[in-house]
Amino acid sequence: MIWQLDLIILLIVIICGIAAISIRDLLGAAIMFGAYSFMMCLLWSIMGAVDVSFTEASVGAGVSTVFFVAAVFRTTRRTRD
């Protein structure tokens, strides 16, 4: 495995994680969380855990993002804090 690539993906994971909790637009936070999940999925597959990576891609990046977007659609896009 290429350690530079590993490091870049890890950095993106951290940036996405911080952005997901600090962003004010909840729809944006949902999308950031999806990006975070996808980068985590890449990290799992770099570490050789292909089954976990598959689950992360389908559950984390796929369905849970849809659930977040559906919840935002039914409530509000703005957060107070």
Next chain:
Amino acid sequence: MRLLGFITVVLLGGLLFHLSLDFPDLGDASSPAATHVSPYYIEHTMEDTSVPNIVTAVLADYRGYDTLFETAVIFSAGLACFFLMRISERTAPKARFYRHLPTGLTLRIEKGGKIPEDTREFERIDSVWVPYDVIITMTCRLVVPFIQLFALYVIAHGHHSPGGGFQGGVIFGAAIILYAISNNLRRTLRRMSERMSALFGSVGVIIYGGTGMLCLLLGAGFLDYRGMASLLGVDPVSARSYSILIVETGVGLAVTAVMVWIYYNLSSAGKQDEGL
């Protein structure tokens, strides 16, 4: 209060980082897991269960008890969403909106007005803005069967490649959710009703638990699939392989139904009348 929270997070995070230094390195051959646990599975899985993918064998056979309750947890998540969000009272909305499909005209019909039948020409649409795009609708309609086929492949081919009941079930559920997003909720509910998804969810868990009970009745331990050999008419090793498939099918069924069920309640705020 914010400062207090920040300090707590920093302290706990620092503790976590500090403790993670004690973990064995990635791929360390002398770690306890690599000396005691992993070698047994790597050496014995093929002769015990004839399943090439060790992860699937561990998930559904050696640690089948865990997976049974994971499935039960997912089912209870669906149940919790149902109990929290579902609103059963059916008060008629103030106004309903219909679209005349050939011309694209939108009709607003007040309460008590004459409601056109849901035919090929008139279709009920949501009261919030709903775009109607032939390209998106048709593309999703074409893509959905292939996604479902891939999901069935993932469930059935979990013995040989990454995948299994959880992933396949989620992909199958995502295909139905894609249909709901690209068309509308009512049309999806006509294809797969709420009652059906609740039924499938519980049937999936019952398949899993029932397989375990069947093993118990046939003289082996709970979820010890060797007991299924006489019922399936094969040797005990193949019986474990086949039983893994049965169990994974149950998991896939439960996960599919629960994903769709949660989406129904979440996207329509429990009314299941108008949705995303």
